[in-house]
Amino acid sequence: MNALDQAALSSPQERALRATVLAAALGFLALVPLAGGVFHPLLSGVAVAFAVLAALLPEGNAALGLLLYLCLLWMISVPGHLTGWTLAAAVDLYVLHLACTLLSLGPPGHRPDGVLLALWWRRSVLCVGAAVLVWAAARVVAFLDLPPSGVAVGLALVLLLGWAALLSARLTGQRRP
Amino acid sequence: MLHGSEWHPSPVLVRAALGSAALSVLAVVLGRPDLLVLAAPLLVHAVAAVAGRPRRTPSAAVRLGTPYVREGEGTLVRVAIDHAEDVEHAVFALVGHKHVVARPASGVVAATPTGGTDRLTLELPVASLRWGRRRVGDGLVAGTSSWGGYAWGPVPVFPQDLTVLPQPGVFDSRTASPHPIGLVGQHPARRRGDGSEFESIRPFQPGDRLRRVQWRVSLRAGTLHVTSTVAEEDASVLLLVDSGVEVGRSEGVHGRASTLDVAVRAAAAVAEHYLIRGDRVGLRVLGATHRNAVHTAAGRRHLRRVVDTLARVVPGENRDLDLAHMRFQVPAGSIVLVFSPMLSQVSVVATNTLAARGLDVVVVDCLPADIDVAGDDARAALAWRMRLLEREALITRLRRSGIPVVAWRGPGTLDEVLRRLGRRGTRTTAGHR
Numbered sequence: 001m002n003a004l005d006q007a008a009l010s011s012p013q014e015r016a017l018r019a020t021v022l023a024a025a026l027g028f029l030a031l032v033p034l035a036g037g038v039f040h041p042l043l044s045g046v047a048v049a050f051a052v053l054a055a056l057l058p059e060g061n062a063a064l065g066l067l068l069y070l071c072l073l074w075m076i077s078v079p080g081h082l083t084g085w086t087l088a089a090a091v092d093l094y095v096l097h098l099a100c101t102l103l104s105l106g107p108p109g110h111r112p113d114g115v116l117l118a119l120w121w122r123r124s125v126l127c128v129g130a131a132v133l134v135w136a137a138a139r140v141v142a143f144l145d146l147p148p149s150g151v152a153v154g155l156a157l158v159l160l161l162g163w164a165a166l167l168s169a170r171l172t173g174q175r176r177p
Numbered sequence: 178m179l180h181g182s183e184w185h186p187s188p189v190l191v192r193a194a195l196g197s198a199a200l201s202v203l204a205v206v207l208g209r210p211d212l213l214v215l216a217a218p219l220l221v222h223a224v225a226a227v228a229g230r231p232r233r234t235p236s237a238a239v240r241l242g243t244p245y246v247r248e249g250e251g252t253l254v255r256v257a258i259d260h261a262e263d264v265e266h267a268v269f270a271l272v273g274h275k276h277v278v279a280r281p282a283s284g285v286v287a288a289t290p291t292g293g294t295d296r297l298t299l300e301l302p303v304a305s306l307r308w309g310r311r312r313v314g315d316g317l318v319a320g321t322s323s324w325g326g327y328a329w330g331p332v333p334v335f336p337q338d339l340t341v342l343p344q345p346g347v348f349d350s351r352t353a354s355p356h357p358i359g360l361v362g363q364h365p366a367r368r369r370g371d372g373s374e375f376e377s378i379r380p381f382q383p384g385d386r387l388r389r390v391q392w393r394v395s396l397r398a399g400t401l402h403v404t405s406t407v408a409e410e411d412a413s414v415l416l417l418v419d420s421g422v423e424v425g426r427s428e429g430v431h432g433r434a435s436t437l438d439v440a441v442r443a444a445a446a447v448a449e450h451y452l453i454r455g456d457r458v459g460l461r462v463l464g465a466t467h468r469n470a471v472h473t474a475a476g477r478r479h480l481r482r483v484v485d486t487l488a489r490v491v492p493g494e495n496r497d498l499d500l501a502h503m504r505f506q507v508p509a510g511s512i513v514l515v516f517s518p519m520l521s522q523v524s525v526v527a528t529n530t531l532a533a534r535g536l537d538v539v540v541v542d543c544l545p546a547d548i549d550v551a552g553d554d555a556r557a558a559l560a561w562r563m564r565l566l567e568r569e570a571l572i573t574r575l576r577r578s579g580i581p582v583v584a585w586r587g588p589g590t591l592d593e594v595l596r597r598l599g600r601r602g603t604r605t606t607a608g609h610r
Contacts, residue, residue, distance in 0.1 A: 011285075071199070089215060106285060123225075130221040134213055157206075164198055
């Protein structure tokens with residue numbers, strides 16, 4: 001079954017989620033200039049093409065590609081200031097990820113039930129809450145204007161290395177968990 | 178794409194993990210706290226998904242609510258998933274088959290168990306719109322673990338046999354059988370006996386029951402007279418269904434019918450009518466290779482046998498039928514009802530053979546009036562018209578040789594014909610007994 005067939009067989013909920021993927025991607029592109037970044041028509045066009053692909057094939061790698069591409073676009077376009085738009089961008093990116101997640105839970109025609117949606121609503125609150133916490137902590141650190149610390153950076157990198165090792169064991173290691 | 182029956186990291190986990198890891202590394206290396214803010218929700222998702230790693234591998238099996246249904250009636254496809262403690266969301270997608278419908282129409286059903294349950298059951302109502310043997314319930318089952326981190330399946334589940342019994346057309350006949358031959362039944366026989374239908378008043382004979390004494394006539398005549406009745410006997414009916422040819426498009430129980438649809442439903446209706454009245458019914462399917470005959474018997478259990486055999490009819494299964502070696506085993510005095518569109522030589526020869534044996538043969542014409550075979554194709558329309566002319570000539574020949582041909586129209590279809598056969602008294606059809 002090709003992507004267009006899948007889209008045609010979608011349930012109303014799935015169509016809404018596909019539209020959410022597109023809307024979230026477009027919203028993210030709109031947030032780039034609002035956050036003080038530069039709008040790149042060509043790069044934004046590529047992002048839209050990625051978004052269409054992700055909306056049609058949310059269970060594949062297109063969604064991962066879109067996510068990474070949008071992050072890259074943010075990184076090169078937006079100066080690293082922490083504003084309210086940064087938080088909005090984090091929420092927008094999570095909404096995109098969530099819509100792709102719900103779309104990938106079943107085949108075309110799948111209708112996410114109320115229990116599932118309520119579950120993911122609670123989880124979304126947790127995830128967005130984490131973004132708010134990190135954003136607030138970063139704002140506090142920026143306000144305190146602490147000097148750069150090599151120890152802190154090294155500690156963070158070690159932490160990330162451990163996380164990467166755990167992930168590689170879980171994702172590419174033994175087939176049977 | 179099938180991933181097998183083991184748990185594996187889902188694209189959701191891969192996306193959350195890679196996205197959060199890349200953003201976090203860049204945030205630390207480039208000193209960009211805004212990237213860490215973007216990564217935070219994904220990081221929480223990835224950590225939670227990895228923490229909820231499933232332990233036991235589920236297994237799925239499918240079974241049907243009931244293996245027998247009538248046309249248009251529904252049953253449940255139940256998919257039982259065992260060892261489902263780690264399954265947070267399970268989905269079953271039914272493979273679509275002709276004449277089988279599901280609710281929802283997509284054939285996709287999902288469940289999210291609220292507590293950790295060892296056994297999870299997904300139920301999907303399905304119905305078959307046409308009689309016959311169907312294989313339903315095959316499809317794919319998949320599940321995801323907590324936070325959608327790990328995916329199980331899609332795992333194929335295998336179909337189950339569903340016998341869809343024909344919905345009997347409405348049928349009723351008020352006419353008695355022309356040649357009742359049994360011992361007990363509802364058809365008035367030619368001989369005197371214990372029945373309820375009045376025959377005559379005659380002088381008393383030794384052996385007559387006292388309750389039969391007709392006192393008024395006895396007083397008037399001065400000698401004892403009794404009321405005599407005709408015996409009531411059961412009839413024997415052989416249903417001959419022509420499955421060699423199927424013309425027209427079957428649209429199921431609610432749509433247009435093909436010739437075989439009409440034949441099977443009509444045969445089921447007639448069988449039900451006679452068997453419920455206590456008569457004996459047999460069945461022969463012309464053109465079937467397996468289970469093509471049901472012996473003549475009575476009773477409700479026999480009705481089930483007849484209808485079950487009708488449900489197994491496959492059109493055009495055996496086109497090389499050798500009528501010379503076919504034994505119909507029809508008891509004397511039986512009525513033979515041939516359900517056929519009279520488009521194949523086999524049914525014509527079989528009809529003539531049975532009529533030549535002196536049996537009462539009635540052809541029930543199963544060609545629906547609204548049949549559309551040619552569509553917009555002018556040449557096909559012409560060919561069909563020629564075929565119909567040949568058929569008309571054939572039916573005329575049958576009628577001339579004393580074999581009545583009636584179109585199936587539900588209740589009362591056979592009344593006039595059976596009345597005429599009853600009036601004949603003795604056989605007048607072609608051939609010899």
